Amino acid sequence: MALALYYTAGSAPCRLVLLVAAALNIQLDLNPVNLRAGEQFNPEFLKLNPQHTVPTLVDGDFSLWESRAISRYLVSKYGDENNSLYPSDPQARAVVDQRLDFDLGTLYPRFGGYFYPQIFGGAKADEALLKKLEEALVFLNTFLEGNTYAAGDKLTLADLSLVATVSTIDATGIVSLDKYPNVQKWFELVKTSAPGYDKANQAGIDEFKALLASFKAKTEL
Numbered sequence: 001m002a003l004a005l006y007y008t009a010g011s012a013p014c015r016l017v018l019l020v021a022a023a024l025n026i027q028l029d030l031n032p033v034n035l036r037a038g039e040q041f042n043p044e045f046l047k048l049n050p051q052h053t054v055p056t057l058v059d060g061d062f063s064l065w066e067s068r069a070i071s072r073y074l075v076s077k078y079g080d081e082n083n084s085l086y087p088s089d090p091q092a093r094a095v096v097d098q099r100l101d102f103d104l105g106t107l108y109p110r111f112g113g114y115f116y117p118q119i120f121g122g123a124k125a126d127e128a129l130l131k132k133l134e135e136a137l138v139f140l141n142t143f144l145e146g147n148t149y150a151a152g153d154k155l156t157l158a159d160l161s162l163v164a165t166v167s168t169i170d171a172t173g174i175v176s177l178d179k180y181p182n183v184q185k186w187f188e189l190v191k192t193s194a195p196g197y198d199k200a201n202q203a204g205i206d207e208f209k210a211l212l213a214s215f216k217a218k219t220e221l
Protein backbone atom coordinates (compact mmCIF):
# COMPACT_ATOMS: atom_id res chain seq x y z
CA MET A 1 0.00 0.00 0.00
CA ALA A 2 1.22 3.52 -0.81
CA LEU A 3 2.61 5.67 1.96
CA ALA A 4 0.75 8.96 2.13
CA LEU A 5 2.27 12.21 3.38
CA TYR A 6 0.10 15.19 4.30
CA TYR A 7 2.38 18.18 3.98
CA THR A 8 2.96 21.82 3.15
CA ALA A 9 5.96 22.37 0.88
CA GLY A 10 7.30 25.46 2.65
CA SER A 11 7.27 23.88 6.11
CA ALA A 12 10.66 22.87 7.57
CA PRO A 13 9.41 19.71 9.35
CA CYS A 14 7.71 18.58 6.13
CA ARG A 15 10.94 19.11 4.21
CA LEU A 16 12.75 16.88 6.70
CA VAL A 17 10.37 14.02 5.89
CA LEU A 18 10.77 14.63 2.14
CA LEU A 19 14.58 14.50 2.59
CA VAL A 20 14.36 11.24 4.53
CA ALA A 21 12.08 9.67 1.92
CA ALA A 22 14.50 10.74 -0.83
CA ALA A 23 17.48 9.30 1.09
CA LEU A 24 15.63 5.98 1.52
CA ASN A 25 14.33 6.06 -2.05
CA ILE A 26 10.73 5.78 -0.82
CA GLN A 27 7.88 6.97 -3.00
CA LEU A 28 5.33 9.02 -1.08
CA ASP A 29 1.81 9.80 -2.17
CA LEU A 30 1.88 13.57 -1.55
CA ASN A 31 -1.22 15.34 -0.22
CA PRO A 32 -0.82 19.11 0.13
CA VAL A 33 -2.56 20.72 3.12
CA ASN A 34 -3.26 24.44 2.78
CA LEU A 35 -2.67 25.76 6.30
CA ARG A 36 -3.62 29.32 5.43
CA ALA A 37 -7.03 28.05 4.32
CA GLY A 38 -7.34 26.06 7.58
CA GLU A 39 -7.42 22.66 5.85
CA GLN A 40 -5.66 21.09 8.84
CA PHE A 41 -8.94 21.49 10.76
CA ASN A 42 -10.97 19.43 8.29
CA PRO A 43 -12.67 16.59 10.20
CA GLU A 44 -11.07 13.99 7.91
CA PHE A 45 -7.61 15.33 8.67
CA LEU A 46 -8.33 15.61 12.42
CA LYS A 47 -9.16 11.90 12.42
CA LEU A 48 -5.63 11.23 11.17
CA ASN A 49 -3.96 13.75 13.46
CA PRO A 50 -5.94 15.39 16.28
CA GLN A 51 -2.98 17.76 16.80
CA HIS A 52 -3.68 19.12 13.27
CA THR A 53 -0.04 19.47 12.23
CA VAL A 54 1.86 18.69 9.10
CA PRO A 55 3.75 16.55 8.33
CA THR A 56 1.45 13.59 8.96
CA LEU A 57 2.32 10.18 7.55
CA VAL A 58 -0.28 7.50 6.83
CA ASP A 59 0.99 3.96 6.34
CA GLY A 60 -2.05 1.73 5.82
CA ASP A 61 -4.20 2.17 8.92
CA PHE A 62 -1.31 3.63 10.90
CA SER A 63 -1.02 7.38 11.19
CA LEU A 64 1.94 9.29 12.66
CA TRP A 65 2.96 12.92 13.14
CA GLU A 66 6.02 14.78 14.49
CA SER A 67 8.61 14.93 11.74
CA ARG A 68 11.46 13.36 13.68
CA ALA A 69 9.27 10.46 14.88
CA ILE A 70 8.19 9.96 11.26
CA SER A 71 11.84 10.02 10.15
CA ARG A 72 12.88 7.37 12.65
CA TYR A 73 9.86 5.25 11.72
CA LEU A 74 10.70 5.40 8.01
CA VAL A 75 14.30 4.33 8.63
CA SER A 76 13.27 1.54 11.05
CA LYS A 77 10.59 0.19 8.76
CA TYR A 78 11.95 0.84 5.29
CA GLY A 79 15.74 1.30 5.69
CA ASP A 80 18.32 -1.46 5.28
CA GLU A 81 19.37 -3.15 8.49
CA ASN A 82 22.66 -1.25 8.70
CA ASN A 83 21.32 2.03 7.50
CA SER A 84 23.79 4.76 8.44
CA LEU A 85 21.05 7.44 8.56
CA TYR A 86 20.11 6.22 12.04
CA PRO A 87 22.96 4.01 13.29
CA SER A 88 22.21 1.04 15.53
CA ASP A 89 25.28 1.44 17.78
CA PRO A 90 23.82 2.92 21.03
CA GLN A 91 26.30 5.79 21.36
CA ALA A 92 26.27 6.72 17.67
CA ARG A 93 22.45 6.66 17.75
CA ALA A 94 22.40 8.73 20.95
CA VAL A 95 24.45 11.48 19.28
CA VAL A 96 22.01 11.53 16.35
CA ASP A 97 19.13 11.75 18.88
CA GLN A 98 20.87 14.56 20.78
CA ARG A 99 21.21 16.60 17.57
CA LEU A 100 17.57 15.88 16.63
CA ASP A 101 16.41 16.97 20.09
CA PHE A 102 18.64 20.06 19.88
CA ASP A 103 16.94 20.99 16.62
CA LEU A 104 13.42 20.30 17.95
CA GLY A 105 13.91 21.85 21.39
CA THR A 106 16.46 24.63 20.86
CA LEU A 107 17.47 25.71 17.37
CA TYR A 108 14.12 25.73 15.54
CA PRO A 109 12.10 27.21 18.47
CA ARG A 110 14.68 29.96 19.00
CA PHE A 111 14.45 30.82 15.30
CA GLY A 112 10.64 30.68 15.26
CA GLY A 113 10.34 32.57 18.55
CA TYR A 114 12.41 35.43 17.16
CA PHE A 115 11.26 35.57 13.54
CA TYR A 116 7.62 34.46 13.23
CA PRO A 117 6.06 37.14 15.48
CA GLN A 118 7.77 39.76 13.28
CA ILE A 119 6.82 38.43 9.87
CA PHE A 120 3.38 37.03 10.68
CA GLY A 121 2.39 39.27 13.60
CA GLY A 122 4.05 42.61 12.85
CA ALA A 123 6.02 42.53 16.14
CA LYS A 124 9.22 44.50 16.62
CA ALA A 125 12.55 42.63 16.45
CA ASP A 126 13.54 41.52 19.96
CA GLU A 127 17.34 41.74 20.41
CA ALA A 128 17.32 39.33 23.38
CA LEU A 129 15.60 36.64 21.27
CA LEU A 130 18.08 37.24 18.42
CA LYS A 131 20.95 36.69 20.87
CA LYS A 132 19.40 33.35 21.92
CA LEU A 133 19.15 32.28 18.28
CA GLU A 134 22.77 33.32 17.65
CA GLU A 135 23.84 31.36 20.73
CA ALA A 136 22.11 28.25 19.32
CA LEU A 137 24.01 28.70 16.04
CA VAL A 138 27.27 28.94 18.02
CA PHE A 139 26.33 25.64 19.71
CA LEU A 140 25.79 24.02 16.32
CA ASN A 141 29.08 25.48 15.09
CA THR A 142 30.81 23.87 18.08
CA PHE A 143 29.13 20.46 17.53
CA LEU A 144 30.49 20.54 13.99
CA GLU A 145 34.09 21.22 15.07
CA GLY A 146 36.16 18.25 13.87
CA ASN A 147 33.10 16.53 12.36
CA THR A 148 32.23 16.32 8.69
CA TYR A 149 28.54 15.83 9.38
CA ALA A 150 26.39 16.82 12.34
CA ALA A 151 26.82 13.51 14.19
CA GLY A 152 30.17 12.28 12.85
CA ASP A 153 31.59 11.28 9.49
CA LYS A 154 28.39 10.11 7.80
CA LEU A 155 25.16 11.75 6.71
CA THR A 156 22.44 10.96 9.28
CA LEU A 157 18.91 12.02 10.21
CA ALA A 158 20.58 14.76 12.27
CA ASP A 159 21.85 16.44 9.10
CA LEU A 160 18.51 16.18 7.32
CA SER A 161 16.68 17.69 10.28
CA LEU A 162 19.22 20.45 10.90
CA VAL A 163 19.53 21.36 7.22
CA ALA A 164 15.76 21.86 6.99
CA THR A 165 16.08 24.37 9.86
CA VAL A 166 19.35 26.05 8.81
CA SER A 167 18.16 26.52 5.22
CA THR A 168 14.99 28.13 6.60
CA ILE A 169 17.00 30.50 8.80
CA ASP A 170 19.30 31.29 5.87
CA ALA A 171 16.31 32.02 3.60
CA THR A 172 15.09 34.75 5.96
CA GLY A 173 18.40 36.67 5.90
CA ILE A 174 18.09 37.50 9.63
CA VAL A 175 21.59 36.18 10.40
CA SER A 176 24.61 35.68 8.20
CA LEU A 177 26.01 32.17 8.28
CA ASP A 178 29.49 33.68 7.64
CA LYS A 179 29.70 34.13 11.40
CA TYR A 180 29.49 30.33 11.85
CA PRO A 181 32.15 28.89 9.47
CA ASN A 182 31.63 25.22 10.44
CA VAL A 183 27.88 25.60 9.89
CA GLN A 184 28.41 27.28 6.55
CA LYS A 185 30.84 24.58 5.33
CA TRP A 186 28.54 21.79 6.54
CA PHE A 187 25.50 23.47 4.91
CA GLU A 188 27.26 23.53 1.52
CA LEU A 189 28.24 19.87 1.96
CA VAL A 190 24.74 18.69 2.88
CA LYS A 191 23.22 20.60 -0.05
CA THR A 192 25.33 18.47 -2.40
CA SER A 193 25.36 15.17 -0.51
CA ALA A 194 21.77 14.75 0.74
CA PRO A 195 19.97 12.69 -1.93
CA GLY A 196 17.33 14.68 -3.84
CA TYR A 197 18.11 17.90 -1.94
CA ASP A 198 16.84 20.24 -4.65
CA LYS A 199 13.40 18.68 -4.94
CA ALA A 200 12.99 17.70 -1.29
CA ASN A 201 14.24 20.90 0.34
CA GLN A 202 15.14 23.70 -2.06
CA ALA A 203 11.73 23.67 -3.80
CA GLY A 204 10.02 24.17 -0.41
CA ILE A 205 12.52 26.89 0.55
CA ASP A 206 11.59 28.73 -2.64
CA GLU A 207 7.89 28.51 -1.65
CA PHE A 208 8.73 29.69 1.86
CA LYS A 209 10.59 32.69 0.43
CA ALA A 210 7.58 33.55 -1.74
CA LEU A 211 5.34 33.39 1.35
CA LEU A 212 7.72 35.71 3.24
CA ALA A 213 7.72 38.14 0.32
CA SER A 214 3.92 38.22 0.30
CA PHE A 215 3.80 38.96 4.06
CA LYS A 216 6.51 41.63 3.71
CA ALA A 217 4.57 43.27 0.88
CA LYS A 218 1.42 43.35 3.07
CA THR A 219 3.22 45.05 5.97
CA GLU A 220 4.73 47.63 3.61
CA LEU A 221 1.34 48.66 2.20
Ligand SMILES: N[C@@H](CCC(=O)N[C@@H](CS)C(=O)NCC(=O)O)C(=O)O
Nearest residue numbers: 011013040052053054055066067068
Ligand atom coordinates in the same frame (compact mmCIF):
# COMPACT_ATOMS: atom_id res chain seq x y z
N1 LIG B 1 7.30 19.55 15.91
C1 LIG B 1 6.39 19.36 14.82
C2 LIG B 1 5.94 20.70 14.29
C3 LIG B 1 4.77 20.56 13.33
C4 LIG B 1 4.12 21.90 13.05
O1 LIG B 1 3.95 22.73 13.97
N2 LIG B 1 3.76 22.11 11.79
C5 LIG B 1 3.11 23.36 11.42
C6 LIG B 1 3.58 23.77 10.02
S1 LIG B 1 5.34 24.07 10.02
C7 LIG B 1 1.60 23.14 11.36
O2 LIG B 1 1.16 22.09 10.94
N3 LIG B 1 0.82 24.13 11.78
C8 LIG B 1 -0.61 24.08 11.67
C9 LIG B 1 -1.30 23.93 12.99
O3 LIG B 1 -0.63 23.73 14.04
O4 LIG B 1 -2.54 24.05 13.01
C10 LIG B 1 7.08 18.50 13.74
O5 LIG B 1 8.31 18.51 13.71
O6 LIG B 1 6.39 17.83 12.98
